[in-house]
Amino acid sequence: MSETLFIEGGRVIDPAGGVDGVRTVVVRDGRIAEVAERVERPRDARAIDAKGRWVTPGFVDLHVHLREPGQEYKETVATGARAAVAGGFTTICAMPNTKPVNDNASVTELVLARAAAAGLARVLPVGCISRGQAGEDLAEYGELRAAGCVAVSDDGKPVVSSGLMRRVLEYARAFGLVVAVHEEDPALVGKGVMHEGPASTRLGLKGIPAAAEDVMVVRDLALLELTGGRLHVQHVSTRGAVRAIREAKQRGLAVTAEATPHHLALTDEDVAASGYSTDFKMNPPLRSAEDVKAVREGLADGTVDAIATDHAPHSPVEKDLEFDAAMNGIVGLETAFSVCLDLARKGVLPERRLIEALTVGPARTFGLAAGTLAKGAAADVAVLDVGAEWTVDPEKLHSKGRNTPWKGKRLPGRCVYTIVGGRIVHGESRAER
Amino acid sequence: MIGRHKHCIALEDYSREEILEVIDLAVSMKEVLQRPIKKVPSLRGKSVVNLFFEASTRTRSSFEIAAKVLSADALNWTSASSSVTKGETLVDTARNLEAMRPDVLVIRHSAGGAPRLVAARVGCSVVSAGDGAHEHPSQGLLDCFTIREKLGTLEGKTIAIVGDISHSRVARSDLHAFPKLGARVRLCGPPTMIPAGVERLGATVHHELREAVEGADAVIMLRIQHERIGDPLIPNTREYSKYWGLNARKAQEWLKPSCVILHPGPINRGVELAPEVADGPRSVILDQVQNGVAVRMAILYLLAGGSPAEGAEGKA
Numbered sequence: 180m181s182e183t184l185f186i187e188g189g190r191v192i193d194p195a196g197g198v199d200g201v202r203t204v205v206v207r208d209g210r211i212a213e214v215a216e217r218v219e220r221p222r223d224a225r226a227i228d229a230k231g232r233w234v235t236p237g238f239v240d241l242h243v244h245l246r247e248p249g250q251e252y253k254e255t256v257a258t259g260a261r262a263a264v265a266g267g268f269t270t271i272c273a274m275p276n277t278k279p280v281n282d283n284a285s286v287t288e289l290v291l292a293r294a295a296a297a298g299l300a301r302v303l304p305v306g307c308i309s310r311g312q313a314g315e316d317l318a319e320y321g322e323l324r325a326a327g328c329v330a331v332s333d334d335g336k337p338v339v340s341s342g343l344m345r346r347v348l349e350y351a352r353a354f355g356l357v358v359a360v361h362e363e364d365p366a367l368v369g370k371g372v373m374h375e376g377p378a379s380t381r382l383g384l385k386g387i388p389a390a391a392e393d394v395m396v397v398r399d400l401a402l403l404e405l406t407g408g409r410l411h412v413q414h415v416s417t418r419g420a421v422r423a424i425r426e427a428k429q430r431g432l433a434v435t436a437e438a439t440p441h442h443l444a445l446t447d448e449d450v451a452a453s454g455y456s457t458d459f460k461m462n463p464p465l466r467s468a469e470d471v472k473a474v475r476e477g478l479a480d481g482t483v484d485a486i487a488t489d490h491a492p493h494s495p496v497e498k499d500l501e502f503d504a505a506m507n508g509i510v511g512l513e514t515a516f517s518v519c520l521d522l523a524r525k526g527v528l529p530e531r532r533l534i535e536a537l538t539v540g541p542a543r544t545f546g547l548a549a550g551t552l553a554k555g556a557a558a559d560v561a562v563l564d565v566g567a568e569w570t571v572d573p574e575k576l577h578s579k580g581r582n583t584p585w586k587g588k589r590l591p592g593r594c595v596y597t598i599v600g601g602r603i604v605h606g607e608s609r610a611e612r
Numbered sequence: 613m614i615g616r617h618k619h620c621i622a623l624e625d626y627s628r629e630e631i632l633e634v635i636d637l638a639v640s641m642k643e644v645l646q647r648p649i650k651k652v653p654s655l656r657g658k659s660v661v662n663l664f665f666e667a668s669t670r671t672r673s674s675f676e677i678a679a680k681v682l683s684a685d686a687l688n689w690t691s692a693s694s695s696v697t698k699g700e701t702l703v704d705t706a707r708n709l710e711a712m713r714p715d716v717l718v719i720r721h722s723a724g725g726a727p728r729l730v731a732a733r734v735g736c737s738v739v740s741a742g743d744g745a746h747e748h749p750s751q752g753l754l755d756c757f758t759i760r761e762k763l764g765t766l767e768g769k770t771i772a773i774v775g776d777i778s779h780s781r782v783a784r785s786d787l788h789a790f791p792k793l794g795a796r797v798r799l800c801g802p803p804t805m806i807p808a809g810v811e812r813l814g815a816t817v818h819h820e821l822r823e824a825v826e827g828a829d830a831v832i833m834l835r836i837q838h839e840r841i842g843d844p845l846i847p848n849t850r851e852y853s854k855y856w857g858l859n860a861r862k863a864q865e866w867l868k869p870s871c872v873i874l875h876p877g878p879i880n881r882g883v884e885l886a887p888e889v890a891d892g893p894r895s896v897i898l899d900q901v902q903n904g905v906a907v908r909m910a911i912l913y914l915l916a917g918g919s920p921a922e923g924a925e926g927k928a
Contacts, residue, residue: 377809381624383724383746383781386808454732455725501702501723503744 183207184601185220186562189229193236194535195542195551204234206558209601214552227596229562235534236550237269237559237597239541241359241437242334242413242487243512245271245302248289249278254492254579256293256302259512262490262578263300264605266512267561267594270301270542270549271490274334275312282307282318284326291327299604301559303547308333308347308358314340317350324354329545332359334413335462337395339365344399348408357435357545359411360399362420363463367391372503374447374464382451384502387464393419400427403434411544412436414489416463418473425482435544437487438474440511440518443527445584446471457498457505458584461491478536479528485541486533488515492580510580514571516563517590524591562596562606569593614914620739621727622747623788631789634910635757641913642906644681655684658916661714663706664741665691665721670877670901671741671750675718678908684715684916702726703733710734715916719743737915745779751876752785754907756793758900759830762872767794772824773815774800774856775834775884776845778807782876783834787813800824801856804845821856826866832874833858833884849883859886863894872896 184206191202191214198214205213220226245259254262256273263271273290275281281290287304294302306323308331310316320331331351338344338360351358368391373379375386396412400423403410415421415436424436441461446468450459459465466474477483491508498505516537523533542550549559571588573581597605614620615630623631644652660679662672672688679686689709700708702721709717716737719727724744731738742748759766771790777783777799787810790797797815799806800823811817818824825831836852846852858873873885873894881887890897 375808377812380778380807380810381784381813383744383784385745388808455728499701499703501721501729502725503723504702 183221183224184227184598185218185224186227186229186234186560187220189232189234189562191234191552192531192534193552194531195236195539196553198552199531202234204552204560206560206598206601209558211552211554211556211558213554227562231566232595233563233565235561235563236538236552237561237599238267238516238537239270239547239550240268240488240490240512241272241485241541241545243271243273243490244276244492244508245273245290246492247277247293248286252579253494256290257297257299258577258579259490259492260294260297260299260302262510262512262576264597264599265577265594266514267516267563267597268300268512269559269561269597269599270303270547272303272305272329272545274332275305275307276335280307280312281305281328282310282312284322287323287326287328300599301549303327303329305330305332305334305359307331308338309343312336314338314343317346320351320354320356324356328356329547330357330359330411332361332413334359334361337361337363337365341398341402345402345406348402348406348410352406352408357409357411359413361413362395362399363391364394367394372460372464373450374466376447376467378447378451382455389417389419389466389470392417392463393423396420396423400424400432400434403427403432408433410434414439414442414463414487415474415477415483416442416466416470418470421473421477421482425477425480428482435484436477436482437485437541437544438478438483439487439489440515441465441509441584442474443471443478443522444518449584453584455502456584457500457502458509458582458586460502460505460507461489461509462507475527479532484536484544486515486519486536487541488512490578492578493582494579495581498582509582509584510576510578512578513576514583514585514590516594517569517592518585520565520592521590558598558601560598561594563592564595565592567591567593614911618737618915619727619731620749620911620915621731622740623749623752623785624747626789628792631753631756631792634753634907634914635760637910637913638757638903638906641909642903644909645902645906650681651683652681653683654913655679655682655916658715659685659687659713660716660718660912660916661709661712662686662688662741663709663717663719664689665719666742668720668741671720674901674904675741675908678905678912681905682909682913684912687714702729706730706734710736716912739911739915742781745781745784747785747788748781749785750904750908750911751782752789753911754900754904755786755832755874756789757907758874758896758903759872761899761903762896763829765794766790769795769829770798770827771795771830771832772798772800772828773832773834774821774824774858776805776836777801777810777834778805779837780834786832787815798824798828802846821858821862822866827868828871829868830872830874831858831867835876835878836880836883849880853883857884857886858889860888860892863889863892867894874900877901
């Protein structure tokens with residue numbers, strides 16, 4: 180069993196338990212033993228001095244790409260999990276678009292085995308919506324669920340057929356699986372590579388209108404109403420999508436949504452300012468300032484339940500190319516907290532809401548026992564030095580991916596300790612006694 | 613150098629003075645082209661590589677002649693004969709060519725931003741000969757040069773650009789350059805061919821040809837690419853021609869007597885431009901072609917660092 184830990188003197192923010200104040204968190208036998216203002220520390224217990232720091236539940240990321248099996252040159256389960264804990268994430272949900280895709284128990288089991296061997300973050304596989312991610316037939320949700328998948332998604336691809344989507348929402352109900360969807364209408368996306376607007380016009384790049392996302396969100400909400408299923412909208416990026424989801428929630432539909440740090444922080448004008456840098460190419464694309472404002476409002480008012488990174492590592496083979504030719508995606512696990520803290524400092528959202536959207540928000544979305552410091556819960560904890568500032572050096576990231584739009588930028592806040600199941604899996608080399 | 617610039621990639625980045633520096637020099641370059649012996653030693657010992665990833669006859673030839681008149685050595689590298697088909701990346705191709713020590717790399721590519729990607733990786737100057745739907749700066753400069761030559765100035769003039777604005781790199785370069793020289797720009801085409809937010813670049817947008825060309829001092833008719841039909845941006849060339857094509861009757865009734873007509877070529881005769889208009893007295897299309905050589909001479913001269921003493925007479 181792991182040793183007893185006293186995380187002392189930090190500002191404990193645990194939105195799940197309604198805690199926000201200076202407390203000591205006691206970890207014993209891999210679980211949260213106590214969160215209290217005053218506790219006596221036995222002489223043999225290990226102390227972590229958290230004065231001036233934040234102590235929060237370990238972050239939960241509903242959306243990462245770990246690339247294993249099949250594209251280990253981009254990332255492995257181990258390197259992705261290492262990046263996760265470096266960024267304060269203790270639970271990450273691995274998207275199924277590996278090679279082969281995760282549409283059967285053997286791939287799910289392989290991901291889980293690799294994660295267990297790495298022994299870092301908890302890795303929860305997400306299975307495919309459709310067999311082979313081909314958008315034609317249902318994957319075997321029962322088998323996927325039994326093997327350990329926590330949701331299904333064809334992420335990276337929309338479910339184009341409305342008929343299939345209807346059956347997906349219905350069938351997933353049998354296994355209590357959340358259906359997580361990447362919303363875009365391919366006919367509206369066409370060969371688009373960035374958001375359609377004044378910036379794409381100036382750059383001469385083919386645009387993807389916001390409506391490409393809006394129409395699919397609206398369609399799936401209609402299908403949700405028909406089927407009574409459980410829908411999760413991934414990486415919401417448009418004003419129209421936020422509006423539709425807000426309205427659907429008001430009507431009581433079982434829909435949740437996530438937003439990425441980059442869709443909260445960057446706009447299509449940043450693509451232009453970068454001079455065609457492919458570190459600013461992702462799908463959905465960086466949207467207009469109006470869309471960013473709407474996504475921020477959605478996160479603040481609870482329309483958007485979770486911050487998710489869509490961590491998408493690539494190698495230079497896919498990125499050191501013409502903008503049109505480069506692949507979509509950026510790494511996000513190691514910058515997410517800092518980018519969001521920066522937003523909180525700028526008044527975009529309250530600090531507590533930020534932590535909520537990184538912990539209990541995503542945990543509830545997928546029904547995970549995580550994101551809380553409640554007594555008896557697994558001791559997954561992040562200790563965050565919010566006074567720190569650092570410059571993003573892609574070469575120093577733990578992920579194999581170097582593709583980040585924050586390259587060279589100064590950001591506030593760093594994760595100094597990450598604890599998973601009571602074990603320190605990331606942290607300063609020497610802990611104080 | 614052109615002003616502050618080592619490269620000629622986007623007129624969006626160029627100031628009024630930098631645009632004028634090129635087209636003022638092009639005046640003396642054009643004079644060289646009128647001589648019986650069209651050769652000056654300005655860029656002797658310099659080399660220009662034309663790296664074309666997209667089919668082009670006139671632009672490539674224009675750069676090649678411009679280099680040769682200035683006594684630079686010109687090498688043409690086209691995608692058909694390159695290792696692109698073997699899967700070499702753009703950056704690798706450019707760096708291989710750079711290792712051959714050219715002074716200027718002229719690049720045409722179907723992807724917007726490709727010249728910028730190359731410029732960031734090579735030591736020599738890079739000139740864009742058109743990248744995707746982004747910019748075609750030498751065409752923008754030759755349009756400025758031609759309109760100034762015909763109208764005396766762009767100050768206070770109204771210039772209409774008609775056609776598929778959304779896919780046109782010429783329109784974008786024109787749109788960045790003309791207002792800097794004091795002209796107003798009207799854009800015209802069916803709504804399917806007008807890109808999002810283009811009015812923020814300082815142009816007015818029109819869907820009726822008459823409204824766009826009436827009172828204009830110059831009209832630029834853009835080529836309608838056949839692949840746009842069924843994109844579906846327009847139903848067919850017949851209907852396009854009826855509403856947005858310029859024929860003799862419309863030119864006679866709607867255009868000011870002094871209005872000149874430009875076209876970046878190649879023309880779809882009978883689609884955007886009726887033959888009698890293309891060949892009529894208002895047309896300055898062939899002047900554009902000659903001016904294109906002069907403007908490209910000026911660009912190469914300024915970027916390859918020709919010595920003023922050896923340059924063309926007059927301004928340098």
